[in-house]
Every structure is written in structure tokens, then in C-alpha cells.
Amino acid sequence: MNRPLSAVILLAAIVLSMLATSCFFFDSPTERYKRGNAYYAEKQWDKAVAEYTAAISRDSRQAIIFTNRALSYNQLGKYDEAIADCNRAIELNPNQELAYVTRASAYNEKGQYELALVDCNKALNINPRSALALINRAWAYNAKGMYPEAIADCTKAISIEPSRAIAYMNRAWAYNEEGKYDLAMADCNKAIELDPKLPLPYINRAWVYNQIGGYDEAIADCDKAISLDPQIATAYVNRAWAQNMKGKFDLGIEDSNKAIEINPNLPFAWTTRAWSYFEKVPYDFTKDWLDMGMEDCNKAIELNRKFALAYNMRAQGYILKRIYQLALVDATYAIELNPKFAIAYTTRAWAYNDLYQWDYAIRDCDRAIELNPKLTQAFDRRAWAYNGKGMFKRALEDANEAIRLDDEMAAAYYTRAVIHKNMGNLEKARKDLQTCIDLTEDPDLERAAKALLGVL
Helix, strand or coil: CCCCHHHHHHHHHHHHHHHHHHHHHHCCHHHHHHHHHHHHHCCCHHHHHHHHHHHHHHCCCCHHHHHHHHHHHHHCCCHHHHHHHHHHHHHHCCCCHHHHHHHHHHHHHCCCHHHHHHHHHHHHHHCCCCHHHHHHHHHHHHHCCCHHHHHHHHHHHHHHCCCCHHHHHHHHHHHHHCCCHHHHHHHHHHHHHHCCCCHHHHHHHHHHHHHHCCHHHHHHHHHHHHHHCCCCHHHHHHHHHHHHHCCCHHHHHHHHHHHHHHCCCCHHHHHHHHHHHHHHCCCCCCCCHHHHHHHHHHHHHHHCCCCHHHHHHHHHHHHHCCCHHHHHHHHHHHHHHCCCCHHHHHHHHHHHHHCCCHHHHHHHHHHHHHHCCCCHHHHHHHHHHHHHCCCHHHHHHHHHHHHHHCCCCHHHHHHHHHHHHHHCCHHHHHHHHHHHHHHCCCHHHHHHHHHHHHHC
């Protein structure tokens, strides 16, 4: 039976209307926003941005969509885009806590810590129990060397949300900088327990291991972090640090290069590569490693004028150049920036030893050991200073402790050999010199040991 034409037209209109409604529903701002959220949860940041952008093109009045796109931009390392989206979200809704926190995170990543603190405080004014605001404020405090404040914020964040792995991670950072390595290790372990797929706690734990001499463990943790995220620059830097401590400077350079390739604005990477370069000065004459290292230190300082580690490393470069007054200036400024920076005290002690200013060297080593009782270089340099003062028994105690802490430190055996020689223990001196020769990869140290061995 044939339907009337009017009925056919009516049916077609209904179908078209249903299709149009269906298309609108599936392509609506709400649906695109939901799809963006789903992609974000799956860590498909690019796809999340695309969906949020589509949602915004259909409705640009929703602050939360701009904020979520900013979150995605942060994950992609596009911090300027994230800040722009947060600015728009705040214009639309000045009381949106998450927009301030997200912008603070972007500012932290850009090293703009004062701006991050302002945004975290605004978020906390809106919601005093915002764990994310406290965590981001702790991040800024850590970067500014305000470790007690960072610990307080992380502790409060943990009391609010005990399952936030990043709160333990940021507190570990502060504990580590204060030399509280057991507490730092415990927090790293807790963060890993809460989120085993988060790379940053492994990196923080690697840094703790680097401070206490667990270099193989540090490398293993960096390997794990890199397996979780091959584009995380700080993992390569921490691994480079451990390789340097093991005397594998070419591997240190390789890892530092990778970190700089990923993030050329990371001062720590430039400083660590400078260290590798300096270590190659005595035995590799294929390049001007000393000037290359100084250039890297200057680059790190250019990136962050208050980066204590860079001034300390440049001080070591000046010592190698025998420009001791500039070395003292840089090491002293590193200490002013971070009074708990144990290695900076040993660097200044090194300069004082070379200037025969034994009492100043001893004072600095005392402070370094107070801050880090496991810092081998501090005992070795204090031993050298006591030897210079003729206090051989006291010098021998420190040399023994340096070797107990690191029985592969060639320089410590040379120091002890000199002390034994001055005490008349020639056979012990010969034994230590031979051990120094067997261990060292430094031709200058090897020549000095052989020269001393030849006259005993």
C-alpha cells in the first residue's frame, strides 16, 4: 500500500530531526569535555587537548574546560599555554581553586617560584584544605631553599589526603636537603608504595642514595624512572651524578647530554656535565675540558642565579685554574644560598688547603661533617689540613675514616700515605701509595704517588 506523500515527508523530517539531535548530543560541549576527561585519565594528553579545544569552540564560557586543558598542557610541558588557559579560567570564575593550583604548577615548572607562591596562597584562601595547593607551595618552598616550610606544608597535605604520593615525594626532597636521609628514604618508599608507576619518587630516592654513597642503587632507581618515562630529564641527571661518583665520567657526560637534550633549561644538568668535564682534565687532552666545564657552570648560573650547586661547581673549576680568590667567592656564595650545603664547605676547604690556610679548612670540614657525617671528601680534606698543621695522629684518624667510608677513594690513600711518611711509617706509606696507583684513573695523582713511592 502506498503511503501519502505528506506522510513520507513527515517521516523523513522526523528522522532528520532525530539525526540532528543525536549529532548535536554527541558533538555537544559537554560530550567533548567528557571525552577530554577520559583521554586525560588515560594520559593521552594530546587527544585530551583536542577534545577540550573542541568543547571550547562550542562553549567558551566554562572555566573548568579551560582549566582542564591547562592541566593537559602542563603534562605536555607547554607551560605558557597552560598559564594562558588558567588566566582565562580565572577571568570566568575568580574563585576556581584548581585554576590557581594549575597555574602555580606551571609557574613552578618555569622556575617562577614567587608567582607560584602567590597562586598557591590564593587557592588556599579559597580552600584552606587544598592538598594540591599545599603540595605546590611546598615545591616552591623547596626550590627557594625554605625546607622547614616545605616539610610543614607536605605534612599538612598528607594529613588531609594521606594517599597523595607527590606529598611524600616533595617532603622527601626537603628532608634530603636537610641531611635527614633516613626520613627522606622513608618518604620515597611510601610514595613508591602508593604509586609504583610514578617516576619522580624513584628519582628522589636516587638522589638520597647519591648522598649516602649508594651509587648502584641510585642508578637502578634512575633506570626504573626512565623505563616509566624516557623523557624525564632529572632521571638522566641523577644517573649522571652516580656515574660520576663511580668514576665513569664518559657515561656521566652521555646522561647529562640526554638530560640537556630533553630540557635545556635544567641548571642541574649543565652543572653535572661540568663536573664530568672537570674530572677529565688531568688525563684527556683531546679537548679543553676545563673551559668547557666553566661554560656549563656559567650556563647553569644564567638559568638560575640562585643555584648553589652551580656556584660550587664553578668554584671547583677556579681551583683547577688556581684562581683561588674567585673559588672562595663562589664557594662562599653557594654556602650563603644554602647554608646546609655540605659539599660547598668541602670545596672551600679544598681552596683553603691549597692556600695553606689549614685552620679555615678544618673549620669548613667540621661543618661539612656536622651536616653529613658520611661525606668522605670532608674527612680526607680535614686529614690533609691536620697533616699541614703537623697534627699527624689526628690527621691519620680522619684519613682512616675517609677510607672506611669509601675504600676505593684513591686520593684518600695518597693522603694517608703522606701522613704515614711524616709519622715514619714508611712500609704503610708504600702500601697506601701502591693502592692509590692501582685505584686511580687520574694521571696527575698517579704521577704524584709514584714520585713519592720512588723516594721512600
